[in-house]
Amino acid sequence: MPASKKKLPLAADGRIWISTAEGKLVGKGRIELLEKIKQYGSIRQAAMAMEMSYRQAWQLIDDMNTKAQTPLVISTRGGKGGGNATVTEKGEQYIALFNSFNKKFQQLLAQQTQHFIF
Amino acid sequence: MPASKKKLPLAADGRIWISTAEGKLVGKGRIELLEKIKQYGSIRQAAMAMEMSYRQAWQLIDDMNTKAQTPLVISTRGGKGGGNATVTEKGEQYIALFNSFNKKFQQLLAQQTQHFIF
DNA sequence: TTTCGTTATACCTGTTGAGGTATAACGAAA
DNA sequence: TTTCGTTATACCTCAACAGGTATAACGAAA
Numbered sequence: 230m231p232a233s234k235k236k237l238p239l240a241a242d243g244r245i246w247i248s249t250a251e252g253k254l255v256g257k258g259r260i261e262l263l264e265k266i267k268q269y270g271s272i273r274q275a276a277m278a279m280e281m282s283y284r285q286a287w288q289l290i291d292d293m294n295t296k297a298q299t300p301l302v303i304s305t306r307g308g309k310g311g312g313n314a315t316v317t318e319k320g321e322q323y324i325a326l327f328n329s330f331n332k333k334f335q336q337l338l339a340q341q342t343q344h345f346i347f
Numbered sequence: 348m349p350a351s352k353k354k355l356p357l358a359a360d361g362r363i364w365i366s367t368a369e370g371k372l373v374g375k376g377r378i379e380l381l382e383k384i385k386q387y388g389s390i391r392q393a394a395m396a397m398e399m400s401y402r403q404a405w406q407l408i409d410d411m412n413t414k415a416q417t418p419l420v421i422s423t424r425g426g427k428g429g430g431n432a433t434v435t436e437k438g439e440q441y442i443a444l445f446n447s448f449n450k451k452f453q454q455l456l457a458q459q460t461q462h463f464i465f
Numbered sequence: 466t467t468t469c470g471t472t473a474t475a476c477c478t479g480t481t482g483a484g485g486t487a488t489a490a491c492g493a494a495a
Numbered sequence: 496t497t498t499c500g501t502t503a504t505a506c507c508t509c510a511a512c513a514g515g516t517a518t519a520a521c522g523a524a525a
Contacts (some may be wrong), residue, residue: 237367237415237416238367238368239365239366239367239372240365240366240367241363241365241448242363242364242365242366242371243361243362243363243364243452244361244362245359245360245361246360246361247357247358247359247360247463248357248358248360249355249356249357249358250356253360254357271500271501271502272501272502273500273501273502282483282484282485283501283502283503284484284485284486284503284504285483285484287502287503287504291503297355298355304501304502304503305491305492305501305502306490306491306492306500306501306502306503307490307491307492307493307500307501307502308491308492308493308494308500308501309492309493309494309500310493310499310500310501311491311492311493311499311500311501311502312491312492312500312501312502312503313501313502314501314502326462326463329462330359330459333455333459334361334455337451337452337455341448341451344444344447345365345444389470389471389472390471390472391470391471391472400513400514400515401471401472401473402473402474402514402515402516403513403514405472405473405474409473422471422472422473423471423472423521423522424470424471424472424473424520424521424522425470425471425472425520425521425522425523426470426471426521426522426523426524427470427522427523427524428469428470428471428523429469429470429471429472429521429522429523430470430471430472430473430521430522431471431472432471432472
């Protein structure tokens with residue numbers, strides 16, 4: 230064992246999000262929710278896939294749509310299937326934006342954790 | 348106004364910390380607390396300077412000392428002045444480690460926020 | 466052995482927010 | 496015009512947590 234003694238394993242950790250003046254707009258969970266809505270075309274099914282209540286999913290979406298100028302999710306109710314939800318082009322842009330940001334962040338965490346052989 | 352229309356101001360945001368298997372060890376607030384303890388040599392005065400209760404400061408210190416193998420803060424009670432607290436060499440190392448990590452993180456946030464002219 | 470300011474710890478309480486449940490609204494299709 | 500599954504929203508409850516207050520422990524100095 231060279232310079233480093235027997236060591237307590239340390240990790241660089243953190244959470245990131247994109248915010249407006251109103252506060253948090255999208256983070257990891259909300260982006261995943263958008264991706265599930267895109268996949269299923271349904272808020273309810275997206276919520277089930279993430280093991281969260283419909284209520285919570287709806288609140289997150291409502292908050293996003295309120296804070297962003299343009300809705301990230303558009304939903305309709307009634308009709309065939311009872312209703313549906315789709316992710317807008319704006320929503321897609323946020324997904325891409327966050328995932329790019331997050332990728333760089335994860336690289337930083339990994340790099341810093343390396344330095345923690347301490 | 349070139350490629351970007353009138354825009355909603357977005358910011359890359361986040362929080363970071365250093366964690367062990369037991370969870371969070373030090374973040375921004377705890378590092379600041381260590382710095383204040385170093386400055387004042389007193390848990391109570393450090394807490395006052397940060398406008399937190401002595402109780403909360405003590406709990407944070409206790410948690411850090413428990414999770415780290417080596418105490419980050421050593422305190423004595425009784426005697427001249429009623430007691431005192433000092434930051435150990437290990438504590439100083441965590442301060443330096445976190446501040447370095449945080450500096451790179453702040454750079455990432457600033458850089459990403461640039462890309463959010465979106 | 467009394468004083469004093471700090472460290473250490475127990476205890477109690479209000480708040481807030483996470484979460485579930487219930488129900489209304491809706492519109493296409495049969 | 497009835498059915499159906501989903502969206503939308505109101506309402507209620509309970510636990511966890513933040514935070515304050517009170518008090519014990521401590522030891523150097525006077």
